[in-house]
Amino acid sequence: MGWLDGYVALVTGGGSGIGRAVVRRFLAEGCRGVGVMVRSAEQAADLLEEFGEQVVVSRGDVRSGADNQRAVELTLERWGRLDTLVGNAGVWDFFTRLEKMSLEELDAGFDEIFGVNVKGYALAARAAAAALRESRGSMIFTLSNSAFYAGGGGPLYVASKHAGLGLIRQLAYEFAPEVRVNGVAPGGTVTPLRGPESLGKQERRLSEIPNFQENVAASMPLQLIAQPEDHAGHYVLLASRENSRATTAAVIQSDGGWEIRPIR
Numbered sequence: 001m002g003w004l005d006g007y008v009a010l011v012t013g014g015g016s017g018i019g020r021a022v023v024r025r026f027l028a029e030g031c032r033g034v035g036v037m038v039r040s041a042e043q044a045a046d047l048l049e050e051f052g053e054q055v056v057v058s059r060g061d062v063r064s065g066a067d068n069q070r071a072v073e074l075t076l077e078r079w080g081r082l083d084t085l086v087g088n089a090g091v092w093d094f095f096t097r098l099e100k101m102s103l104e105e106l107d108a109g110f111d112e113i114f115g116v117n118v119k120g121y122a123l124a125a126r127a128a129a130a131a132l133r134e135s136r137g138s139m140i141f142t143l144s145n146s147a148f149y150a151g152g153g154g155p156l157y158v159a160s161k162h163a164g165l166g167l168i169r170q171l172a173y174e175f176a177p178e179v180r181v182n183g184v185a186p187g188g189t190v191t192p193l194r195g196p197e198s199l200g201k202q203e204r205r206l207s208e209i210p211n212f213q214e215n216v217a218a219s220m221p222l223q224l225i226a227q228p229e230d231h232a233g234h235y236v237l238l239a240s241r242e243n244s245r246a247t248t249a250a251v252i253q254s255d256g257g258w259e260i261r262p263i264r
């Protein structure tokens with residue numbers, strides 16, 4: 001018996017990293033099926049190879065309302081219901097400071113990072129709203145230590161994740177009592193998280209930053225760099241009606257202890 005027996009979920013950005021670990025864990029916890037929204041054909045093929053009929057994969061851009069709508073429709077067509085939406089697709093800014101960006105880069109970088117990290121979540125929530133109200137389901141959004149603290153990115157990323165926190169709170173307010181809305185806030189995690197095209201960083205991968213793992217671990221009270229799987233159980237808990245039915249507008253921090261980092 002899993003905690004999510006018979007559930008149907010939809011995960012955006014589930015082709016890699018944290019989203020992929022959530023897909024894998026949701027299926028292990030008994031989900032009937034998981035819709036996955038991905039960007040590339042390669043991720044789509046890879047997911048089908050690992051999970052076969054247990055997933056419905058749709059390719060699209062989370063900044064598009066129509067693409068979000070299609071992901072929800074494909075999931076409903078296959079399994080007839082939706083219990084959990086996981087908004088997770090994101091881009092990072094590689095610590096790009098305000099003054100390191102020209103006005104043009106700042107303009108385009110803002111649109112891209114907020115487009116994916118904030119608008120993408122709002123559009124997914126809008127597309128999934130009716131199905132989740134019907135199932136009395138829940139939404140879970142991937143935030144970050146950058147939803148609470150400075151220093152985990154540049155101003156565009158940090159502001160976008162703070163905005164995600166506001167979105168969770170407002171949606172929790174608007175969707176109560178039918179739908180719970182919560183978040184998980186990972187800290188530094190070994191994933192191929194990429195940079196924005198508008199800042200020329202689309203080929204860069206967080207996991208390839210020299211000494212990234214050692215530096216994150218050294219600055220964390222828990223002295224660790226997380227793997228994607230380390231966060232997945234939090235999504236299971238928040239998705240489960242049986243185990244968190246009184247929880248909404250909450251964010252579980254899974255960041256090695258940013259709150260209690262020593263002042264250097």
Ligand SMILES: NC(=O)c1ccc[n+]([C@@H]2O[C@H](COP(=O)([O-])OP(=O)(O)OC[C@H]3O[C@@H](n4cnc5c(N)ncnc54)[C@H](O)[C@@H]3O)[C@@H](O)[C@H]2O)c1
Pocket residue numbers: 012013014015016017018019037038039040060061062063088089090091092116142143144145185186187188189190191192193194206228
């Ligand atoms: N890795 C970390 O250290 C870390 C820390 C805190 C929070 N996060 C957050 O975790 C979430 C998942 O990131 P990850 O670290 O697993 O990296 P990841 O790159 O493996 O996952 C992000 C996914 O989003 C997809 N994506 C990006 N832009 C998209 C778009 N426009 N349309 C559709 N899909 C798009 C990517 O293809 C990718 O599969 C993000 O929201 C990120 O901000 C990551």
